[in-house]
Amino acid sequence: CSILLWDLETGAAKECLSHHTDKVQTLCWHLAESTTLLSGGFDSSCNLTDCRSMNSKSWTLEGEVEQVIWDVTNPFNFLAGTSTGNVMCIDIRQEKPLYTIAAHDHEVAG
Numbered sequence: 145c146s147i148l149l150w151d152l153e154t155g156a157a158k159e160c161l162s163h164h165t166d167k168v169q170t171l172c173w174h175l176a177e178s179t180t181l182l183s184g185g186f187d188s189s190c191n192l193t194d195c196r197s198m199n200s201k202s203w204t205l206e207g208e209v210e211q212v213i214w215d216v217t218n219p220f221n222f223l224a225g226t227s228t229g230n231v232m233c234i235d236i237r238q239e240k241p242l243y244t245i246a247a248h249d250h251e252v253a254g
Contacts, residue, residue, distance in 0.1 A: 147171070147183060149195060163191040163200055170212050176219055184209030190224050192236055203234055203241070210252050225252025 146164040148157045166186035174180035179195045186208045193200040207226035215221035215233070221242070224232050229248035232241040 146185070147181075159195070159198070161191075161193055161198075161200075163193065163202060164189060169208065169210055172212050172214055172222070174219070175214050175216065182212050182214065182222055184212040184224055188226075190222075190234065201236065203239075205232060205241075206230065207251075211254065227251040 146168050147161040149159040149161065150156070151158040164183065164185040164187050168183055168185045170184045172182045174182070181193045181195055182190065184190045188205050188208055190203045190205060190209055190212060191200055205224060205226055207228035207230065209224055209226055211225040213223050215223060220235050220237055222234055222236070224234060229246060229250055229252060231245045231247045231252055233243050234241045
């Protein structure tokens with residue numbers, strides 16, 4: 145199990161998300177859709193999960209995913225920073241990143 149979703153009323157684990165094959169490094173809830181969770185991991189993948197239906201979508205990136213964050217100006221986009229120093233902008237309606245910026249010489253951390 146990569147990510148556990150907890151029921152705060154009962155204090156018990158409710159769902160187990162197993163989309164990642166290695167450690168999960170980063171999580172970010174959608175700013176407007178409170179049941180939409182974005183995750184990134186050491187398996188070089190970003191995963192988007194609708195926690196109501198458990199439907200998900202994944203993207204494989206170059207390098208371990210160090211950080212994910214939603215774009216505050218566009219609810220369909222997120223940014224992902226990787227261990228290769230790249231930052232990618234991804235539209236969740238697309239299969240590939242919109243663009244990649246070689247932002248750092250080392251990993252994009254924190």
